[in-house]
Amino acid sequence: MAARGEDPQTPEPVPDDPSAVEGTGSPKSPAPRDGGPSGGPGGASPGAGGGGPSGPRARRRGARAAVAVSLVLVLALVVTLTVPATREGLMELWCDATGGVCPGEELPPITEDEESDWRVRMEPEEAALWGNYVALGDSYSSGDGAGDYDPATAEPGGCWRSENAYPKVIGEEFDFSGSLAFYACSTHKGEDMLGQIGTPESQIERVTENTSLVTLGIGGNDLGFTPVLRTCIVRMPLLESSVCVEQEEDLERRMDAFEETLAEVLGEIRDRAPDARVLVLGYPRLFPEEPPGMYYTLTVSDQVWLNSLAQRFNERIRDGVYEVDGEVYGGRRTGSVEYVNTFSALNGYEVSAEESWLNGIVLGQLGEGLRVDRASFHPTAQGQMSIAERVRLQILEGPERTLYVSRETLEDVDPEQLMSELGGPLDPVRAPEPSGSPANEADAP
DSSP states (O other): OOOTTOOOOOOOOOOOOGGGGGTSOBTTBOOOTTSSOOOOGGGSOSOOOOOOSSSHHHHHHHHHHHHHHHHHHHHHHHHHHTOOSOHHHHHHHHHHHTTSOOTTSOOOOSSHHHHHHTEEEEOHHHHHHSSEEEEEESHHHHTTTSOOBOTTTOSTTSOOOBTTSHHHHHHHHSOOSSOEEEOOOTTOOHHHHHHTTTSTTOSGGGOOTTEEEEEEEOOHHHHTHHHHHHHHHSOSSOSSOSTTGGGHHHHHHHHHHHHHHHHHHHHHHHHHOTTOEEEEEOOOOOSOSSOOSOBTTBOHHHHHHHHHHHHHHHHHHHHHHHHHHHHHHHTTOSSEEEEEOOTTTTTTOSTTSSSOSBOOOOBOSTTTOBOOOTTTTOBOHHHHHHHHHHHHHHHHHOOSSOEEEEHHHHHHOOHHHHHHHTTOTTOTTTOOOOTTOHHHHHHOO
16 A cells, blocks of 8 residues: 555565564564573463353363463472573473473364364464454554544644554455454553553553454653654764763663563453454664764764664563463463564665655754654655565464464354444443433334
8 A cells, every 4th residue: 555645666575584683583483582582471461361251261261370370380489499580591481381382383272172162273364354453552553754644633642643554554455354443643652551441542442352453563652762862863062972872771771661561561452352363563773774874963873772772672572472472372372462573674765765764853943953753763654564564474474373263252253243342342432322321212123
């Protein structure tokens, strides 16, 4: 889907991402920077399942509780006695505690009749398309900077949702049984997503039981990436300086805090949609891998450092995703949590390239100096298309493991149910009238 009024170059099919070798991870390669994705049930939010008070879903909850308690006890004992708390050590413990089952390995059902009882094995694409698609996240997912905005969102403090954003591209390219629910919002943080739960403004409340695909791009605002850029750019004198890297210690603390936030967000999403494929996107590299020279006031070393910051943050996101999915998969549950590597999605078209797929620095009026606007360093319509290509490939290829969906969910879903869930239960536009209201009485036969 090209930008309105433009004829952009279509991104070429994405090869295996070379950045995965450097530790950013690849949608098809679970090997992280330290030799294996971090694991252990500690980072996954409890209750990542679903179901009513009886029947198959109640059995699932009981099985989940038993598995979770056993794993916690095993891990706690082994960690205490033998292994230091490292990412490699935790992943090794997780694989051992699940009988040698790791996220990249084949997992048979517990029994032969379990597969024919409540779970249906599905191919990656069909596992993503049987229900509604809910798109969540920040400005990189809302399409801020890509133009052609929904007028209701294009105002100061608004969400700036673009018709050129990757969720729109994906929603039009695939034939979902349901529809796209596009709720990503510029300026949002992961902590905002958690704090707004229970309110009509909540993104997470848009996710419902018959959601088959969730895309989530979040964390850049928790990290404070725009203020970080502003600090690096708006400085005097305009010479080589340590002002960028002096932010390192504070950023490490923010990354540490976001790991817990991400685990909570993913747990809340899975509570609401236990059968969904949840695709979590990283962030693209803003500057060339080998910058040719200064970009405005950013020196070559500044650009390299900013690239490394994005790479390290992506690694944290990827490791958190593997950790949650390891618990999902090891617990024989439905759905998935998958990492989508977008780090090199703009390769060759970074902000300083002659044909850039990123917005550059927005300049203020004469005399105002440099101004880092909200859309600065955000993908253009073409950049969003390139990110959409990474999401498309993940949908088609899936994770390197088997995918399951609840048989009960598939049997109950229908177009009317899917339509009724769009917007979530707290959407003031779609909220059902209270029982016995005049509207219901008028509709009664």
